Amino acid sequence: MRAFLAIAVLGGGVAHATVGSALRIADVAPDIPLIVVVLLALRRGPEFGCGAGFVAGLLQDAATGGLLGVQALTKAVIGFGIGALGGRLRVSQPLVQVPGLVVLSLLEGLARFGLLQLFHFPAPFGELMVYVVLPQALYNGFLGAALVLALAWAETARSRPS
Amino acid sequence: MRIRALALLGIVAGVCLLLLTLQMRGRSVGASDALALVTTPIQTVLARVNRATLGVWGTYRDWKNVRAENRRLRDETQRLRVEALRVTETDAENQRLRRLLTLKESLPLETMAGEIIAREWGGWVRSLTINRGRGDTVARLTAVIAPDGLVGRIVDVRAGSSVVQVLTDPASTVGAHVVRTRTPGIIEGEPRGTLRFKYMARDGSGIQVGDVVVTSGLGGLFPGGIPIGRVRTIDDRGSALFSYAQVTPAVDFARIDEVLLLTGGAARDVAASFRSDG
Numbered sequence: 001m002r003a004f005l006a007i008a009v010l011g012g013g014v015a016h017a018t019v020g021s022a023l024r025i026a027d028v029a030p031d032i033p034l035i036v037v038v039l040l041a042l043r044r045g046p047e048f049g050c051g052a053g054f055v056a057g058l059l060q061d062a063a064t065g066g067l068l069g070v071q072a073l074t075k076a077v078i079g080f081g082i083g084a085l086g087g088r089l090r091v092s093q094p095l096v097q098v099p100g101l102v103v104l105s106l107l108e109g110l111a112r113f114g115l116l117q118l119f120h121f122p123a124p125f126g127e128l129m130v131y132v133v134l135p136q137a138l139y140n141g142f143l144g145a146a147l148v149l150a151l152a153w154a155e156t157a158r159s160r161p162s
Numbered sequence: 163m164r165i166r167a168l169a170l171l172g173i174v175a176g177v178c179l180l181l182l183t184l185q186m187r188g189r190s191v192g193a194s195d196a197l198a199l200v201t202t203p204i205q206t207v208l209a210r211v212n213r214a215t216l217g218v219w220g221t222y223r224d225w226k227n228v229r230a231e232n233r234r235l236r237d238e239t240q241r242l243r244v245e246a247l248r249v250t251e252t253d254a255e256n257q258r259l260r261r262l263l264t265l266k267e268s269l270p271l272e273t274m275a276g277e278i279i280a281r282e283w284g285g286w287v288r289s290l291t292i293n294r295g296r297g298d299t300v301a302r303l304t305a306v307i308a309p310d311g312l313v314g315r316i317v318d319v320r321a322g323s324s325v326v327q328v329l330t331d332p333a334s335t336v337g338a339h340v341v342r343t344r345t346p347g348i349i350e351g352e353p354r355g356t357l358r359f360k361y362m363a364r365d366g367s368g369i370q371v372g373d374v375v376v377t378s379g380l381g382g383l384f385p386g387g388i389p390i391g392r393v394r395t396i397d398d399r400g401s402a403l404f405s406y407a408q409v410t411p412a413v414d415f416a417r418i419d420e421v422l423l424l425t426g427g428a429a430r431d432v433a434a435s436f437r438s439d440g
Contacts, residue, residue, distance in 0.1 A: 046167040054174045062197035069181035076174040080167065119186050 023143075028135040033060050033071075034108060035144040037079045038101065039151070046083030053079030067119065074111040078104055097148050102141035109133030255419070261309040262420050268435040271385065272426035274298060276306075278419055279323065288331040288355065290314070290415070294423060295322045303383060305424040311389030311412030311436065312336065312377060313421055328415050329390065330355045337378040338390050341433075343368045346378060349390050349409065357391055357409040369396055375409055379431060385424065387433025 023030055033056040041049025053075035060075075061068045082104070109132070113125060266273050280291035294300050296319050306313040306326045314334060318325035327334050334351040338359065345368070347361030359375055373393045379386020391409040398405050 046164075047170055050167065050171050050174055054178070058197065059200070062194065062200075067182060067185055068194060068197065069178035069185070072181075073175055073178035076171065076178070080171045084167070115182070119182050 025139065026135075028139050030139045030143045031105060031108070031136055033057065034075060034078065034105060035101065035140055035147060037075050038082050038104060038144065039147065041079040041083035042086045044083065045086065046080045049079030049081075049083030049086075050076045051079075053077070067116070070112055070115050073115060074108045077111065078108055097145035098141040100141075101144040102137045105137030105140040106133060109137065258309075258420060262422060265307075265309045265435060266422055269422075269424075269432055270430065270435075271424050271432065274300070274423045274425050276324075276421050276423055278421065281416070283355075283416070286332075286353075288328040288334075288351065288415070289317070290326040290328060290418075290421075291323050292326060292421060292423075293323055295320045295324050297322060300324050300423060300425070305384045305388075306421050307388055307424060308413045308418045308421050310414070311391070312384065313413055313415065313418065315383065316423070326421070329411060329413075330357060330415065336384060336390065337380045338375050339378045340369055340393070341374045341376055342370075343373070345369055346380075349375065357411055359393065359407040359409050360404055361407070363398070363402060363405045369393060369407060371396065376433060386431040387436065389436050 023032075037049060037053040037056050040052045044052075054072050057070075057072035057075035058068065060071045109129065113128060113133075262275060266275065274294060276292035276294040278290050279293050282289045282291075290306075290313070292306070300316060300319050302316055302319055304316040304324075306315060312329060314326045314328040314331070316324045317327040328351070329336065329349065330351040332351050332353045334349075336349045337346070338349045339346045340359075345361055347359050350358045350360060352358055361369075371393050375390045375393065377384040377386055377388040377390060389412040391411045393407045394410045395408040396405070397407065
């Protein structure tokens with residue numbers, strides 16, 4: 001299980017830059033590490049979510065050649081937050097999963113923009129939101145919901161007595 | 163538990179902010195290099211896997227495209243083949259009608275064009291049905307010709323059609339002569355669909371294979387000079403009164419689609435009209 005978690009976090013962080021392009025639709029690629037962190041945080045709690053978010057984000061920063069620490073911090077915060085709220089969230093329904101992931105993606109985008117502004121990194125807010133963050137958030141929502149359903153189906157199939 | 167989680171978040175945030183600060187001050191080379199040591203091998207492996215997967219997917223998509231293209235091209239070929247057949251058919255019809263029109267214009271007789279709508283090829287009777295009848299004032303025994311020569315005569319006139327007795331009909335007889343020797347005789351149809359030239363033995367001593375036989379114009383039914391056929395074989399019976407020659411018809415009765423009916427004019431020699439037509 002630990003190996004699986006390690007692969008999920010490490011692979012998710014690096015795969016985004018490498019395999020993510022294969023999932024590109026109309027020039028929009030999903031934020032796979034974010035989805036992985038959210039899913040793990042919901043199951044393993046705030047500490048794991050925070051650590052997973054940090055590692056996945058840091059690898060993502062390194063893999064994509066961005067400023068080290070930006071996504072590490074935003075994803076760590078998201079992982080912590082989702083892990084802390086996990087017990088109170090009813091995430092089994094796609095009607096919750098899709099908008100939930102969309103909102104989380106938007107929050108992550110806003111946080112990243114805030115950090116970049118803090119370190120005087122030039123990034124036009126409007127364009128970023130319209131052309132990058134919002135389309136990616138929508139994609140994350142549907143892909144994440146599909147992954148949650150797939151995992152639930154796999155678990156049900158595994159727990160069914162043979 | 164919560165304090166530990168908060169502490170972890172604080173440490174993580176601190177590390178991140180430190181990293182960012184160091185980067186902004188240009189002192190992050192070590193951290194980047196250390197992370198690259200981890201990410202580069204993983205990226206390399208993932209890129210290879212990704213490329214292989216995409217390669218398989220690309221090949222499959224190409225194969226599907228080729229299949230669709232193949233199907234489309236096959237349909238296109240089929241359509242073009244039908245189109246080509248239609249063009250060929252139209253072209254052939256155009257040529258036939260052109261020849262018929264040339265003959266019609268060159269003949270010093272009144273003519274009427276007719277289209278063959280049925281054929282009787284049983285052996286007992288050899289006839290063609292054309293789309294000209296009583297309404298077109300077609301008369302019985304009207305001569306029927308084609309660009310290559312004589313076809314026959316009309317033996318039955320109906321409301322909208324007429325029946326043409328073809329030369330090869332066993333009951334058909336036409337006065338004829340050999341062009342080269344002027345040997346007179348009678349062309350008779352035979353049950354097997356061939357023509358026989360019957361002539362007086364003493365008049366036909368000079369007939370050769372390949373000689374052209376045309377209508378004689380005697381009797382007033384057919385104008386003279388219309389090609390009937392060419393001598394194929396000669397059956398010289400020595401002391402017999404009549405000799406016979408097998409004649410290959412000038413007209414391929416199985417293939418003609420349009421004919422001319424000679425509806426009026428003096429029964430004169432029309433050989434020139436056919437000669438110019440070949």
